Amino acid sequence: MSVPSKVTDYIAQNEAAFVKRLSDAVAIPSVSGDAAYRQDVFKMADWIKNELTALGVTVNFKDLGKQVLDGQTIQLPPAILASIGSDANKPTVLLYAHYDVQPALKSDGWNTEPFELVFDEKNDRYYGRGSTDDKGPLIGWINVLEAHVKTGTELPVNLKFCFEGMEESGSEGLDELILEESKPGKFLHGVDCVCISDNYWLNTRTPCLTYGLRGLSYFKLTISGPARDLHSGVFGGTVHEPMTDLITLMSKLVTPDAKILIPGVYELVAPLTPQEKALYDALDYGISDVEQSAGAKIALSDDKIKVLMGRMREPSLSLHGIEGAFYSPGAKTVIPASVAGKFSLRLVPNQTPDKIEQLVKAYVTSEFQKLNSKNKMELEHLHGGEPWVDDPNHWNFQAAKRATEAVYKKTPDFTREGGSIPITISFSRALNVSVVLLPMGRGDDGAHSTNEKLDRSNYLKGTQLLGTYLWEVANKK
Amino acid sequence: MSVPSKVTDYIAQNEAAFVKRLSDAVAIPSVSGDAAYRQDVFKMADWIKNELTALGVTVNFKDLGKQVLDGQTIQLPPAILASIGSDANKPTVLLYAHYDVQPALKSDGWNTEPFELVFDEKNDRYYGRGSTDDKGPLIGWINVLEAHVKTGTELPVNLKFCFEGMEESGSEGLDELILEESKPGKFLHGVDCVCISDNYWLNTRTPCLTYGLRGLSYFKLTISGPARDLHSGVFGGTVHEPMTDLITLMSKLVTPDAKILIPGVYELVAPLTPQEKALYDALDYGISDVEQSAGAKIALSDDKIKVLMGRMREPSLSLHGIEGAFYSPGAKTVIPASVAGKFSLRLVPNQTPDKIEQLVKAYVTSEFQKLNSKNKMELEHLHGGEPWVDDPNHWNFQAAKRATEAVYKKTPDFTREGGSIPITISFSRALNVSVVLLPMGRGDDGAHSTNEKLDRSNYLKGTQLLGTYLWEVANKK
Numbered sequence: 001m002s003v004p005s006k007v008t009d010y011i012a013q014n015e016a017a018f019v020k021r022l023s024d025a026v027a028i029p030s031v032s033g034d035a036a037y038r039q040d041v042f043k044m045a046d047w048i049k050n051e052l053t054a055l056g057v058t059v060n061f062k063d064l065g066k067q068v069l070d071g072q073t074i075q076l077p078p079a080i081l082a083s084i085g086s087d088a089n090k091p092t093v094l095l096y097a098h099y100d101v102q103p104a105l106k107s108d109g110w111n112t113e114p115f116e117l118v119f120d121e122k123n124d125r126y127y128g129r130g131s132t133d134d135k136g137p138l139i140g141w142i143n144v145l146e147a148h149v150k151t152g153t154e155l156p157v158n159l160k161f162c163f164e165g166m167e168e169s170g171s172e173g174l175d176e177l178i179l180e181e182s183k184p185g186k187f188l189h190g191v192d193c194v195c196i197s198d199n200y201w202l203n204t205r206t207p208c209l210t211y212g213l214r215g216l217s218y219f220k221l222t223i224s225g226p227a228r229d230l231h232s233g234v235f236g237g238t239v240h241e242p243m244t245d246l247i248t249l250m251s252k253l254v255t256p257d258a259k260i261l262i263p264g265v266y267e268l269v270a271p272l273t274p275q276e277k278a279l280y281d282a283l284d285y286g287i288s289d290v291e292q293s294a295g296a297k298i299a300l301s302d303d304k305i306k307v308l309m310g311r312m313r314e315p316s317l318s319l320h321g322i323e324g325a326f327y328s329p330g331a332k333t334v335i336p337a338s339v340a341g342k343f344s345l346r347l348v349p350n351q352t353p354d355k356i357e358q359l360v361k362a363y364v365t366s367e368f369q370k371l372n373s374k375n376k377m378e379l380e381h382l383h384g385g386e387p388w389v390d391d392p393n394h395w396n397f398q399a400a401k402r403a404t405e406a407v408y409k410k411t412p413d414f415t416r417e418g419g420s421i422p423i424t425i426s427f428s429r430a431l432n433v434s435v436v437l438l439p440m441g442r443g444d445d446g447a448h449s450t451n452e453k454l455d456r457s458n459y460l461k462g463t464q465l466l467g468t469y470l471w472e473v474a475n476k477k
Numbered sequence: 478m479s480v481p482s483k484v485t486d487y488i489a490q491n492e493a494a495f496v497k498r499l500s501d502a503v504a505i506p507s508v509s510g511d512a513a514y515r516q517d518v519f520k521m522a523d524w525i526k527n528e529l530t531a532l533g534v535t536v537n538f539k540d541l542g543k544q545v546l547d548g549q550t551i552q553l554p555p556a557i558l559a560s561i562g563s564d565a566n567k568p569t570v571l572l573y574a575h576y577d578v579q580p581a582l583k584s585d586g587w588n589t590e591p592f593e594l595v596f597d598e599k600n601d602r603y604y605g606r607g608s609t610d611d612k613g614p615l616i617g618w619i620n621v622l623e624a625h626v627k628t629g630t631e632l633p634v635n636l637k638f639c640f641e642g643m644e645e646s647g648s649e650g651l652d653e654l655i656l657e658e659s660k661p662g663k664f665l666h667g668v669d670c671v672c673i674s675d676n677y678w679l680n681t682r683t684p685c686l687t688y689g690l691r692g693l694s695y696f697k698l699t700i701s702g703p704a705r706d707l708h709s710g711v712f713g714g715t716v717h718e719p720m721t722d723l724i725t726l727m728s729k730l731v732t733p734d735a736k737i738l739i740p741g742v743y744e745l746v747a748p749l750t751p752q753e754k755a756l757y758d759a760l761d762y763g764i765s766d767v768e769q770s771a772g773a774k775i776a777l778s779d780d781k782i783k784v785l786m787g788r789m790r791e792p793s794l795s796l797h798g799i800e801g802a803f804y805s806p807g808a809k810t811v812i813p814a815s816v817a818g819k820f821s822l823r824l825v826p827n828q829t830p831d832k833i834e835q836l837v838k839a840y841v842t843s844e845f846q847k848l849n850s851k852n853k854m855e856l857e858h859l860h861g862g863e864p865w866v867d868d869p870n871h872w873n874f875q876a877a878k879r880a881t882e883a884v885y886k887k888t889p890d891f892t893r894e895g896g897s898i899p900i901t902i903s904f905s906r907a908l909n910v911s912v913v914l915l916p917m918g919r920g921d922d923g924a925h926s927t928n929e930k931l932d933r934s935n936y937l938k939g940t941q942l943l944g945t946y947l948w949e950v951a952n953k954k
């Protein structure tokens with residue numbers, strides 16, 4: 001079985017309608033992180049429900065309860081659980097995507113209105129918030145459905161959908177729902193594999209399949225002393241300054257060449273096999289890609305494998321900033337009363353947030369004691385996520401590989417990603433099936449940045465890819 | 478010669494009129510830092526002109542030109558240059574004060590309307606913006622003039638006044654005016670001494686005379702690398718992160734016990750004489766005062782002299798914050814593209830901003846090179862101010878001392894302040910005469926804070942003090 005040409009032809013011939021669909025979706029500013037936009041997140045859920053229902057899908061909204069945001073208690077947007085097909089002879093594929101987006105204001109530095117899909121003829125790409133993250137892929141699935149329905153083609157698999165509206169804001173409530181719905185007799189029970197299209201190619205050339213993600217441990221290290229901010233003229237040289245303590249502690253976490261200084265962190269890292277090492281060398285990605293993507297020649301090493309392993313299979317520690325200190329332009333002679341350093345570690349197998357938290361707490365506590373400061377120190381573990389790695393030889397990955405080869409005439413890169421997509425772990429654990437990350441967009445799409453874009457060819461070939469993948473999954477044996 | 482009792486009696490008997498005068502002045506919201514209040518700053522200048530003129534003083538407004546504020550080009554408030562008396566046999570005293578105030582809104586946390594002088598019977602004090610900084614002292618001089626005029630008493634000295642309306646906003650234009658007016662034949666030429674009443678007692682108990690101020694060198698240390706903010710999941714472990722470089726450098730500036738690590742900084746400090754050391758021990762100020770004022774037991778030492786010297790005669794280095802890094806509550810996994818650490822040194826004789834800038838530049842550059850980072854480093858000296866120290870044995874200080882003893886029956890503390898009052902340096906340099914800082918208010922007045930206050934006794938005894946000082950100056954030989 002392979003994807004019928006009437007399906008792929010339909011997709012090729014209906015570009016205008018698909019772009020219209022994406023345009024309509026981008027026009028709804030479904031920003032989950034800002035209470036002022038919550039009604040738009042709900043509007044987006046309704047929009048999806050209408051689209052799916054019109055294509056014969058059974059759609060349910062799962063109420064995830066309330067949250068407190070910007071000082072208000074407001075309703076969480078629903079998880080959309082939907083399905084089509086229940087043929088016991090077909091594999092059942094669970095598709096995940098999210099319909100919320102990152103905040104965006106034109107004044108942030110956008111060249112176009114962020115909530116308007118704008119075609120850039122010169123570069124053959126579409127600009128707009130959510131174009132690539134994650135409305136493009138979500139709508140890709142809808143386009144695939146339409147192509148089957150309108151051509152009278154029976155789907156080769158049973159489909160279940162889990163679309164959420166809180167991904168950009170911590171996926172509140174979703175973990176519990178997944179656990180609950182994975183129980184026998186519930187919605188997610190019996191799923192054979194999962195496909196998530198919510199990440200990106202490594203570069204702008206070669207499609208990829210992602211089989212691993214780093215985890216995360218995010219910390220807030222607070223030092224407080226005086227009862228209020230002090231004037232450095234009056235108090236400088238007389239008291240223990242919280243900023244001095246904090247900067248000293250933060251400097252002991254990681255070196256400028258990115259070596260983590262917390263004892264025990266590296267001992268938890270799974271050893272590298274020669275087979276895994278070979279995978280990095282094979283990738284169509286190098287130091288120049290990293291540096292082009294960063295916009296500067298600042299790679300930590302001249303050794304490609306080292307740099308790629310630094311992203312994919314080694315832990316890292318980044319210092320993000322300081323809350324409570326002076327952060328504006330200009331000069332203010334303040335001794336801030338309480339300052340909180342934010343830093344996080346990216347975790348890899350076999351590190352876990354729990355073990356990392358223990359190591360960080362022990363180390364920071366002992367280093368703070370060495371300072372002999374009269375200030376107070378507090379370490380909080382704001383959140384954690386486990387690292388994840390799957391088997392790239394599983395039929396789910398092999399189906400995605402064949403689909404990629406069919407659409408792009410290229411063997412995909414098999415990659416592990418540096419960032420976390422916590423939902424991957426949730427599905428992997430709750431369902432105990434293979435999860436393939438099958439991206440639609442390119443490495444330079446700028447998800448979460450200003451001028452987020454999706455290349456026209458990625459949208460159209462990406463829709464073909466998703467459709468072809470379903471047919472290849474049907475060949476799983 | 479000492480102050481005639483008819484003058485001191487007049488002051489004692491006219492409290493109500495003096496309070497009315499302060500109340501009228503506080504009611505004019507002469508906030509210099511906000512264009513919306515500029516007309517009130519001018520109104521305040523006119524009010525002062527009327528008061529002085531009515532008492533026989535010749536008043537001139539000096540136009541200081543225009544400034545750009547809040548996006549508008551607006552007229553600077555005038556410097557008020559005024560004088561009374563030109564007897565060659567009398568010393569000429571220059572009095573400085575400022576008639577502008579800090580911003581204040583009731584919603585900032587004031588218990589009373591900030592631009593209304595409100596008497597607090599329980600604590601015997603007056604609340605209101607400008608009550609202590611600096612309308613109370615400025616009006617103290619007017620009260621003294623009135624006491625002489627109304628009792629038919631000839632002033633024992635020639636008086637010149639320099640009252641400015643931009644002190645809280647950088648004293649724009651005043652330095653140039655002082656230099657110009659100090660030339661032979663000009664207004665300030667021939668001044669024998671200067672008295673500035675615009676600072677505070679160390680505590681709430683003992684009057685003080687201030688003979689030294691620390692200077693300032695404020696730096697901005699920028700590290701930049703990537704062309705845009707990066708995601709720590711994608712780039713953590715692959716590139717040189719500007720924050721890691723910056724935190725490492727900032728940690729090399731000062732230790733948690735406040736020792737400055739920049740070579741050469743301490744070598745510039747004037748040596749401590751046993752005589753000066755004894756002054757600190759004599760001060761009615763201790764570690765508990767410092768800690769009460771800071772609101773926490775965080776003094777760097779248990780040794781009073783060490784702590785007071787740390788504020789008054791030692792340099793200090795404070796880390797104020799970081800521009801460009803993540804500063805909000807919550808958790809953001811950003812690698813900021815460009816971050817700028819703000820730090821400043823408080824300078825003491827014989828340090829100068831120029832010398833300090835050289836030392837900091839050399840050190841930071843060499844430390845950055847050691848990091849072997851591919852990021853870029855830039856150090857900017859945002860602004861500097863010279864430290865100042867005067868001779869507490871000069872007749873100007875001894876006159877202020879005798880006046881204090883006469884009014885308060887107490888020997889004043891001879892203090893050096895940790896913060897800078899740049900105008901002091903300007904007068905000291907341009908006129909090359911003694912400048913005494915003779916405060917009216919107490920250490921807990923809360924200038925620049927909400928609920929700024931002036932104790933009733935400080936206002937009335939302060940007026941006596943200013944009047945008595947003039948008579949003691951007349952005894953200068």
Ligand SMILES: [Zn+2]
Binds near residue numbers: 098133167198
């Ligand atoms: Zn996403």
Ligand SMILES: [Zn+2]
Binds near residue numbers: 448
């Ligand atoms: Zn996203």
Ligand SMILES: [Zn+2]
Binds near residue numbers: 610611644
């Ligand atoms: Zn002042």
Ligand SMILES: [Zn+2]
Binds near residue numbers: 579
């Ligand atoms: Zn002030």
